[in-house]
Amino acid sequence: MFVQVAEVVGETYGLEPIQHLDLLVRDWSSSRVLRAQGGEQHLRHVRQKLEAKTPCKHPKALEALSRSSSRCYLMPFPGERITTGSEGRLRDMGENFRESLRDYVTTLVSSASQHVQTDRHGEMLTGTQLAAKIKNLSDVMKKHRSGFSSPCQMAITFHNQRVVDITRADHAVFLREMHSLSQRMVDCLKVDPSAMAEQFVEQHRSPLERCREEMKEPEETLLRALEAELTQEAETFLKTYGKRYQSHAINQRVMDRACQDHADFLREKVSRG
Structure with missing residues (x-):
């Protein structure tokens, strides 16, 4: 064993x-x-x-x-x-x-x-790298200690946890992309808050479905915790996005007004010319 x-x-x-x-x-x-x-x-x-x-x-x-x-x-x-x-x-x-x-x-x-400890490819592991792996393993075992009734069940638990971690990482990449988009006024104003919320609904549903499909034995506790985490992150982002969109819209109106005033000034100069 x-x-x-x-x-x-x-x-x-x-x-x-x-x-x-x-x-x-x-x-x-x-x-x-x-x-x-x-x-x-x-x-x-x-x-x-x-x-x-x-x-x-x-x-x-x-x-x-x-x-x-x-x-x-x-x-x-x-x-x-x-x-x-x-x-x-x-x-x-x-x-x-x-x-x-x-x-x-x-x-x-x-x-x-x-x-000297090495990985499966023969590459040397530093003490920090090995400690991080041990810490991760320890956290997983504490979380799933009731699910380690056999090496086979242990393998399933590790696989499912890895699927969840990949899903969480993919969602983090999506969030970073959306944060980057929201900081650019031109890109942000192309997607209003309601449209962004719809994108998040789809982004929320798709990875959860994929996560369930890729699990060897779907663990409802893991899935519920992941869903709650993604929902919380989405709500936090959408609040921030709504404020940024509003700020960009105000700035755009100010810029448009300034451009209009400048155009009116030039037309007046030309007509007097």
Whole structure:
């Protein structure tokens, strides 16, 4: 399931599903060998169990665990003081656990430079870019946590959210174009407020219908929220547009009056001439 979820997230955010897999096991008690050495033995044992079954029931898991970038680290029981209400303080940890933790963190930090994150095209990701993707993923998961009952449902949710985001972005482009038009007097006066309102009705209906069609499983909650957002943006713009149209109309009348006065003046000069 972890590999399936990684693939879904990778597809959605343009990332490789798994670049470096680090498995940390706490409370290990199946053998006396712990830390990285014990982890390597355990990982080898798990791979052997998966390979022994023909056909392999979990080929994607076997592939992920067989990569050179995958490792396992085994840690002991942290101690009774930690598990009975401690706030995670170092002094409450058992000595073996504290030493294992120090060793693990030191190794993890020292190897960080070897694990540069890249996208699906092999392009390096900056920390800011990766953080933005993580933030976006976190926001989506908070919004749809009840819809992540399976990797399949997760994929549908991500797809639907992407359709909504594209629709929202397209509407933002339309708004910018209309704002630009409204600032130019000649273009603005060609479309009166009632005609602009009709354009927005059509612009409002079309993307919502397309959004519903492109969703794998239409989510009414998402669609209603999107409709309310687009409606609010349209109402705000139309109020601004009406004021600009009125201002342009007044300015146009002033200009026309000035031109008329100037023409009358020239005619009078010519007649006296």
